[in-house]
Amino acid sequence: MKKTYFNWSSGKDSALALYKVLQKSDYNLDLLVTTVNKDFDRVSMHGLRNELLTEQAKSIGINLKTIEFPADVTMDLYSEIMKDAMDSLVEEKYTHTIFGDIFLEDLRKYRDSKLNEVGITGVYPLWKKDTKEVLQEFLDLGFKAITVCVNAKLLGEEFVGRIINEQFIKDLPENVDVCGENGEFHTFVYDGPIFKEPVHFSIGEKVMRSYTLHDNEDDNCHQPKKEETSHDTSFWYCDLLPN
Template sequence: MKKTYFNWSSGKDSALALYKILQDADYNVDLLVTTVNKDFNRVSMHGLRNELLFKQAESIGINLKTIEFPADVTMSLYSEIMKEAMDSLVEKEYSHTIFGDIFLEDLKAYRETKLAEVNIKGVYPLWKRDTKEILQEFLDLGFKAITVCVNAKLLGEEFVGRVIDEQFIKDLPENVDVCGENGEFHTFVFDGPIFKNPIDFTVGEKTLRSYTLHDNDDDNCYQAKKEDASHDTSFWYCDLT
């Protein structure tokens, strides 16, 4: 079996990808890896409190490693921190890593370039599948998720803090991917077949936040473009406690 770590975002695509890879006898996934904002103790991009991330890992039953970044991080610092983290994983003899990516070619190419530097192989269980089929399978398997962050340019406040279900899918605008693969929305998975028990939480306040990109950092703009939906910098967040 290949010694493997999983890039865990805390969201739905990660959950389905993990579900699938755990059924593949070729991979031994014994570690979840998540990037977090160390200044606010929240999952990067998703804005999820670390406490709920830790509860997910506990319920899944797989050890969790967090990679910490400051709130204001340039791509050069991002790359430095990530390289150190990946080097430590190589030292522990990890040879493969799993992502929940679906169709962003440039993002996959970026990941593959960075992985090649440390001789780790990327695996993508959901790659090139139809996103409508992916979300339907997610729901059919009994997974449950709630939106914790939405792109304010594409979705209104009413879409954040909302459970993913058939009505949610119907209400999405036509220009929004149903899996939010372009960064339109991010989710927190709180129940499903990979969990020993559901994650308890309370829905808190909604907040609109805006961010400033580093104009002179091309790589950082690239990262924002791929993960934040084409340089959009305002997002609605729903705080879960």
């Protein structure tokens, strides 16, 4: 069997991809790997408290490893920290890793190029699937998720802190992918077929935060872009409080 770790975001696409991989017998998947902001003790980009991330992993029943980044991370520092982390995973004999990516070609090329440097194979269970079908399958399987971060350029405050359901899908603007694959929104999955029990939380405050990104840091996926640009971007966050 292939010794495998999973790139766990804490969101819905990760949850569905993990579900699919766990149905297969050729992957020995025993580790979730998540990037976190060490200055704020939260999941990168999602803004989820690490306590809830830990509770997720416990309910899923798979060990969790976090890779810590400072809040102000440059491309060079990002690459250095990730390379050290992957080298460590190679030393632990991991040969494969799973992602929940669906259609971002540049992101997959970037991931695969970095994985090739250390001899790890990337696996993409949701790749090129229709995002409407992906989200419908997610709901049909009984998964439950809530939005924790939305891109303020595309979605208003009313879209953050919302349960993902049929009404949410209907309310999305036409220019927003239903899975938020372009970084329009991020989610926290708190129940479903991969969980032993639901992760309990209460909804806290909603805040908007704006950031100035480094030259070629990707605001959607925290990966370097090919072009070198600098711009501001804003997000609505909903703080979830562990119960």
